[in-house]
Amino acid sequence: MASIEMKHIVKQYGDGFPAVNDVSLDIAEGEFMILVGPSGCGKSTLLRMIVGLEDITSGDMVIGGVRVNDKAPRERNLSMVFQNYALYPHLTVFENIAFPLRLAKVPDDEVKRRVNDAADVLELHEHLGRKPANLSGGQRQRVAMGRAIVRQAEAFLFDEPLSNLDAKLRGQMRTEISRLQRRLGITTVYVTHDQTEAMTLGDRVCVLRKGKIQQVASPRELYEQPVNLFVAGFIGSPPMNFLPATISGNELSTPFGPIALDERRTAAVAGRDLLLVGIRPEYFEDASLVDEAKLPLGSTFRARVDVTEWLGDSQFAYIPYEAPEAITNQLRDLSRELDAEELRTQAIVSIDSTSRIREGRDAEFWLDSRKVHVFDPQTGENLTRDAEAGAALTRMATEDRVEQVEEARARADGSTSVGAA
Amino acid sequence: MRYLFRPPAVDAAGLLSLPWHQPLAEWDASLLLEVPQRGISRHVVRFVASDGQVYALKEIAEPLARHEYALLGAFEEEGLPAVSVVGICVDRPHELDAVLVTRYLEYSMSYRYLFSSPRLGQSADRLIDTLVELLVRLHLAGVYWGDCSLSNTLFRLDAGAFAAYLVDAETVERHPTISAGKRAYDVELAQERVGAELLDLRSGGLLPGDIDPIEVADGLVGRYEALWDEVTREEVFRPDEQRYRVAERLQRLNDLGFDVGEVELVTSSDGARLRVETRVAEAGHHRRELFRLTGLEVQENQARRLLNDIRSYRAYLEQREGRPVRESVAGHRWLTEVYQPVVDAIPPHLVGRLAPAEVFHEVLEHRWFLSERAGRDVGTKAAVRSYFETVLPATPEQVTPPSAVAERG
Numbered sequence: 001m002a003s004i005e006m007k008h009i010v011k012q013y014g015d016g017f018p019a020v021n022d023v024s025l026d027i028a029e030g031e032f033m034i035l036v037g038p039s040g041c042g043k044s045t046l047l048r049m050i051v052g053l054e055d056i057t058s059g060d061m062v063i064g065g066v067r068v069n070d071k072a073p074r075e076r077n078l079s080m081v082f083q084n085y086a087l088y089p090h091l092t093v094f095e096n097i098a099f100p101l102r103l104a105k106v107p108d109d110e111v112k113r114r115v116n117d118a119a120d121v122l123e124l125h126e127h128l129g130r131k132p133a134n135l136s137g138g139q140r141q142r143v144a145m146g147r148a149i150v151r152q153a154e155a156f157l158f159d160e161p162l163s164n165l166d167a168k169l170r171g172q173m174r175t176e177i178s179r180l181q182r183r184l185g186i187t188t189v190y191v192t193h194d195q196t197e198a199m200t201l202g203d204r205v206c207v208l209r210k211g212k213i214q215q216v217a218s219p220r221e222l223y224e225q226p227v228n229l230f231v232a233g234f235i236g237s238p239p240m241n242f243l244p245a246t247i248s249g250n251e252l253s254t255p256f257g258p259i260a261l262d263e264r265r266t267a268a269v270a271g272r273d274l275l276l277v278g279i280r281p282e283y284f285e286d287a288s289l290v291d292e293a294k295l296p297l298g299s300t301f302r303a304r305v306d307v308t309e310w311l312g313d314s315q316f317a318y319i320p321y322e323a324p325e326a327i328t329n330q331l332r333d334l335s336r337e338l339d340a341e342e343l344r345t346q347a348i349v350s351i352d353s354t355s356r357i358r359e360g361r362d363a364e365f366w367l368d369s370r371k372v373h374v375f376d377p378q379t380g381e382n383l384t385r386d387a388e389a390g391a392a393l394t395r396m397a398t399e400d401r402v403e404q405v406e407e408a409r410a411r412a413d414g415s416t417s418v419g420a421a
Numbered sequence: 422m423r424y425l426f427r428p429p430a431v432d433a434a435g436l437l438s439l440p441w442h443q444p445l446a447e448w449d450a451s452l453l454l455e456v457p458q459r460g461i462s463r464h465v466v467r468f469v470a471s472d473g474q475v476y477a478l479k480e481i482a483e484p485l486a487r488h489e490y491a492l493l494g495a496f497e498e499e500g501l502p503a504v505s506v507v508g509i510c511v512d513r514p515h516e517l518d519a520v521l522v523t524r525y526l527e528y529s530m531s532y533r534y535l536f537s538s539p540r541l542g543q544s545a546d547r548l549i550d551t552l553v554e555l556l557v558r559l560h561l562a563g564v565y566w567g568d569c570s571l572s573n574t575l576f577r578l579d580a581g582a583f584a585a586y587l588v589d590a591e592t593v594e595r596h597p598t599i600s601a602g603k604r605a606y607d608v609e610l611a612q613e614r615v616g617a618e619l620l621d622l623r624s625g626g627l628l629p630g631d632i633d634p635i636e637v638a639d640g641l642v643g644r645y646e647a648l649w650d651e652v653t654r655e656e657v658f659r660p661d662e663q664r665y666r667v668a669e670r671l672q673r674l675n676d677l678g679f680d681v682g683e684v685e686l687v688t689s690s691d692g693a694r695l696r697v698e699t700r701v702a703e704a705g706h707h708r709r710e711l712f713r714l715t716g717l718e719v720q721e722n723q724a725r726r727l728l729n730d731i732r733s734y735r736a737y738l739e740q741r742e743g744r745p746v747r748e749s750v751a752g753h754r755w756l757t758e759v760y761q762p763v764v765d766a767i768p769p770h771l772v773g774r775l776a777p778a779e780v781f782h783e784v785l786e787h788r789w790f791l792s793e794r795a796g797r798d799v800g801t802k803a804a805v806r807s808y809f810e811t812v813l814p815a816t817p818e819q820v821t822p823p824s825a826v827a828e829r830g
Contacts, residue, residue, distance in 0.1 A: 014597065052602040053565075073606040086461050086572065088617055090625035103616040103635055164482040166516075 001186050002064030002154040003029045004050060009059035011045050011211075019045045021211035023059075028398075030185040030405035032178075034202035036192055037234070038339050042211040047159055047191045052076050064154055079153035082161045085144035087132040094119075094128040097146035111150075118149040121183055137169050138176065145180060155187040162197065174200060185408030193339075195235050199223070203401045204394065207231050209337075217390060218397035224371070225390030229380035232278050232373065233334050238316065241347040242334075244327045245277045245374070252277055252374070255321035256347070257301035259369045265384040269374045272383075276327065276375040281316065283371055284349035286357050287364040298368040306346065308359050317357055319347045319365075330377055426508035427494055433507045435471035436522065442514050445480045460531050460572030460588070461618070468525060475525035476507060483511050485591050486519035492590045493523065501562055502555060503587040504575070526586055532571035532618065537627035545632050546640075547583055549615070551576060553644045554678060555585040556611060557652060561679075561699050565603045567592030570614030608645050612638050652679050652699040659692045664737055665792040667695060668785065671729040674699060680707070681729060686736045693740075714752030715760070719778035726782045731755045763805055771809065774816040784808050 004027040011020040020042040027033045035043040048054040049061060052073035061068050068076050087096055094115055095102075101111045119125045122142045127135065132143065148156055158177070162170045178201050181188050192198055198205045199219040207214045207222065207230075215227040219235075226232035232240045245252040245259070250266040252259040254277055261269070269275060287300045307318040323331070323345050331345065349365065357363040374384045422441055426433050440448060445465045454468040454475060465480045481489075486509045493506035507522040535548055548571075556569055566573075566587070573589035587593075616638030622628040652674060658666045663686070671681050674697065683698040707724035711717055714731065717724075735751035746754075763784055764777045775783070788804035 051606070053600065053606055054602065055600050073602055074609050086463060086570070086614070086617070088461065088621035088624075090621045090627075091617075095620070095624070099617045099620055100613060102620065103613060103638060105635070164485060 001029055003027060004033075004155060004187060004189065005060075005062040006046075006050075007060040007062070009046070009049060009061065010057045011042070011049060011054060012057040018211050020049070023208075023211075023213055025206055025213065025216060027187060027189060028401075029187055030408070031401060032181050032188045032190065032201060032203045034190050034192060034198040034205040035208060036195060036198040036205055037208035037214075038337060039193060040210070041208040043191045043193075043208050044159060045211075046208070047157060047189060050076075050155075050189060051078055051080060051157055077151075077154050078157055079148040079151050079155070080157050080159065081148045082141065082144045082158065085140075085147070087135070087140060087143060089131060089133060091132075092128065093124060093130055093132055093135070093143060096132055096143050097124075097150055100147055100151055114150040114152070115146070118146045121149065121180065122146055138172050141169075141173055142176065145176075149184065153186075155189060156181070158188070158190040160191055160193065162192075163194075177201065182404050183408055183411070185405040185412075196237060199235065203397055205235075207234060218394040220397065221390040221393040224393060225385050225387070226278075226373070226382055227385060228382055229276065229278075229334060229375045229377075230337070232375070232382065233340075234338055236280060238281050238348040238350075239338075239340065240278045240280050241349070242327075242331055242375070243277045243279065243321060243347070244323045244377075245275045247272060247275060255323070256303060256319075256365070256367060257299055259299055259367065259372060261369070261372075261374070261384075264386070265374065268383045272376070274324070274327070274377055275383075276377045278373040278375055278382075279347075279367065280371070281348050281350040283368040284347075284351065285366045285368075286351045286355035287366040289352050289355060290366045295366065297370055298366050300364055300366050302362050302364050304362050305357055305359055308357060310353065313353055315351050315353045315355055317349050317351055317363075319349060321345060321347060327377060422510060422514070423512045424508060424510050425490065427506060433471075433476075433522070436469070436476065436507075439469065441510050441520065442517075444517055445478060445520065456525070460533065460570075460574075461621075462572070462589075477504075477523045477525050479521045479523075480518045481521060481591065483519040486511065486521045489521055489590045489593075492593050492595065495595070496587070496590070499562070501564070501587070502558065502585065503590065523588075526575050526577065526588075529575040529577050529586065531575060533622065533627065535576055536619070536622055536629075536632070544583075545637055548576065549637060549641050550644060551583040551585040552611070552615070553641060553648055555587065556607065556645060557648050558679075559587065560599060560604050560607070560649070561652065563596045563598050565594040565596065565599050566607050567594065567610070568614075569607055569611035571618045572614070604649070608642055611645075612641050615641055648677065651677060652697075656695045657692050658695070660688065661797060663693050663740075663798075664733060665789060665798040667733045667736060668729065669789060669793075670695065670697065671733065672726075672789070675725055675729065680725060681732065684732050684736050686740060688740065714749065715756045717756070717760075717778065719776070723776075723778040723782055726785065727760070727778060730759065730781075730785060734759055759801065763801070766805055766809065767813070768809055771813050771816075774813060780813065783812065787812060 006023055006025045009020055009023045010018060012018050023042075023046060035046055037043050045054055049056050050063075052068070052071060056069050063076060063078070091099065097118060098111050098115045101114065115128070119128055122145060124139065124142055124146065127139065132140065135143065162173055165173060174197060190201060202219060204216055204218055205222055206216045209230050215222060215231050222231060222235045226235060229242070233242070243254045243256060245254045247269050250261050252261060252275065259277065303319045305317045306320050309316040328345055351357060373382050375382055424437065439452065445467050448467060452469060454470050456468045459466070462479070467478045469476050469478060490506055490509045493503055496503040497505055504526055505524040507524055509522065510520040513519070532548065536545065552569070552571065552574055555574065556566065559566055568589060568591065573587065575586045575588050577584045577586065616634055619628060619632065619634030619637055623634055628634070656666070656670060667684060667686070671684070674681055679699045681697050681699055685696040685698070687694045687696070707728055708719065711719065711724040711728055717727070719727065731752055734755045735746055735748065738746045738751060738754065760781060763781050767777075767780060784801070784805055787808040788799060788801060791799045791804055791807065
């Protein structure tokens with residue numbers, strides 16, 4: 001297991017196009033790092049430079065303290081998990097996991113030890129002596145993971161491993177990968193375009209756009225303190241709503257009425273002309289269902305509901321709003337860049353599933369103004385981001401991870417000593 | 422449901438009546454053809470026959486099916502050795518995956534058959550060489566396979582040798598050129614897959630006892646590196662050896678089954694540095710190319726040989742004249758200054774023993790042989806004289822075709 005450090009990594013293709021542009025990123029030992037972004041953001045290229053499939057134009061790739069820029073993939077001792085795994089029908093499950101070691105001429109007792117250890121983690125023990133024909137889809141994937149584990153690689157790398165699985169197996173595998181990574185405490189880099197996968201799996205998530213890092217943070221920090229419009233729009237489903245606004249004093253004037261800002265945020269946006277307010281769907285509620293004590297913490301407004309979606313445990317209402325052309329164009333561009341289909345001049349708000357708000361009628365909504373962010377529509381910068389609060393969120397995630405890696409180590413030491421006794 | 426077919430689609434029309442709305446795994450056995458000794462697949466694969474042609478059907482996610490469909494189509498157009506794709510079926514009901522349809526490669530054999538059949542069991546080395554050649558060929562064409570294995574390759578006999586075809590392009594990526602890292606990784610994967618596949622055969626009692634899976638798999642790496650080096654390395658030699666050394670290198674590449682696209686000679690005080698650009702050519706390509714340049718109609722291998730001589734002559738002209746010479750100009754000058762003089766010099770009583778192009782080919786061989794012995798290029802004239810005195814007369818008179826005898830009168 002090793003740390004991975006990237007220093008000013010650049011990948012330029014023949015035509016001069018920088019697919020990865022000055023990326024510096026430190027991945028700690030045992031950390032689960034997600035590389036996420038829309039297609040063309042450079043995430044796969046970056047992963048391939050870690051593995052050694054792509055040449056690095058400039059910058060340093062350091063794995064376990066050693067610069068590996070000029071090392072062949074094999075010498076880097078990394079494991080690409082699930083890549084086109086095949087199961088061999090005449091080999092037992094044991095040998096299906098063991099064969100990379102057989103090919104590397106690892107002694108028999110060592111093979112036995114490593115395969116048994118892997119089978120423990122993967123709960124495949126009872127299948128080891130059988131042929132793979134009757135394994136379930138999930139068990140087959142676990143055999144593939146077993147192969148990666150027995151190699152004792154420095155890190156696991158995943159390149160969109162779930163994108164071609166059906167929804168059920170995808171959910172199942174997400175849980176498996178997460179559980180496995182926690183148990184083994186192995187450094188993992190995982191590429192995905194799916195923000196849900198990114199948010200549920202990673203200790204930290206690195207959001208990329210056009211070859212550049214936008215933000216590296218824990219899922220919670222990304223969600224609550226996004227650094228710009230791009231990250232705010234990319235993370236979260238349904239996505240954050242963006243409304244045009246102007247400021248006067250401490251009050252934002254928006255299509256959904258005035259929104260009052262606290263002192264810190266007022267200072268951050270003072271003197272600006274046109275702004276964008278970002279409000280997550282769950283910061284809204286059907287005003288008739290909001291507790292009296294909570295009402296003063298936000299503002300209420302009336303609006304006509306276009307569509308409602310009742311999902312049993314939750315409910316969404318779609319509220320169209322007017323925006324100046326410049327803002328509409330900008331939001332359309334953002335949608336396009338994020339491969340999103342939503343019409344952004346329509347707010348998606350989450351309301352209680354018991355709400356009686358109906359389509360085509362006016363209704364009264366409440367909006368929690370404490371958590372709204374304000375963005376510069378030109379640069380996309382989040383003007384009201386609280387860096388300290390964000391850092392605190394990521395620190396919490398790091399503490400959790402360190403604790404888990406230590407537990408994993410203790411467990412591994414324990415099993416070794418038991419094995420040796 | 423939607424079907425996308427590549428022309429000629431007529432022969433695939435018979436496939437439309439198949440039960441595409443059902444999962445492949447549930448198709449009635451009466452519709453299917455049992456193809457024994459297939460490779461290992463992660464997906465459901467079935468075979469069907471229609472109008473005397475056999476098709477392979479593979480159920481995979483739509484993006485993969487579309488990707489593979491497009492790539493295999495491009496490979497076919499470029500003459501890369503891969504199975505021929507017919508089409509895909511997408512938008513199937515009940516969210517079924519897409520189906521990719523390829524033509525079954527007639528007379529092809531899977532490694533399972535080749536390694537386990539006693540008659541061919543001893544040719545493990547040749548099979549691995551064939552696989553390595555396929556991989557080198559793909560790499561030269563900028564193809565990263567990502568899943569090179571025996572299972573994903575089909576073999577065909579070709580005049581006593583084997584030819585290998587790529588069967589599965591799911592993971593394939595196409596680039597203008599590919600990095601050393603990608604090549605190394607492809608070879609690493611191939612080594613691991615081949616090793617596992619042979620271990621699997623051994624476990625099933627299907628591998629002759631004298632084949633060691635690990636040894637064969639390990640050998641693949643060295644074989645790949647040697648062949649890659651042979652087809653891509655730069656060579657430096659003295660200006661006076663230039664003509665025959667270029668010819669020698671081109672011949673060696675041809676012997677390995679590769680064709681040369683372009684020859685680049687850079688001269689300096691140390692001598693000439695030769696760089697060859699090896700390429701993959703489609704069948705009959707050389708015949709057409711030679712006809713275009715010279716109007717000569719010859720066999721494929723002869724054409725390949727003559728084209729090499731034209732290239733080598735062009736490099737010589739360019740170097741001598743210190744300016745670029747157009748290919749068509751070089752072809753024309755080669756015909757009148759090199760080829761025709763040799764053919765015209767055939768003594769009348771020996772005309773027709775061999776086809777003129779074959780005579781020219783043998784003269785080239787003879788020149789190489791004499792130059793090698795002399796340690797310098799002996800030149801065409803001397804080679805022609807020696808050949809007509811010592812070699813051609815030894816050719817049996819009987820092989821002279823009736824048409825040549827009649828013409829001689």
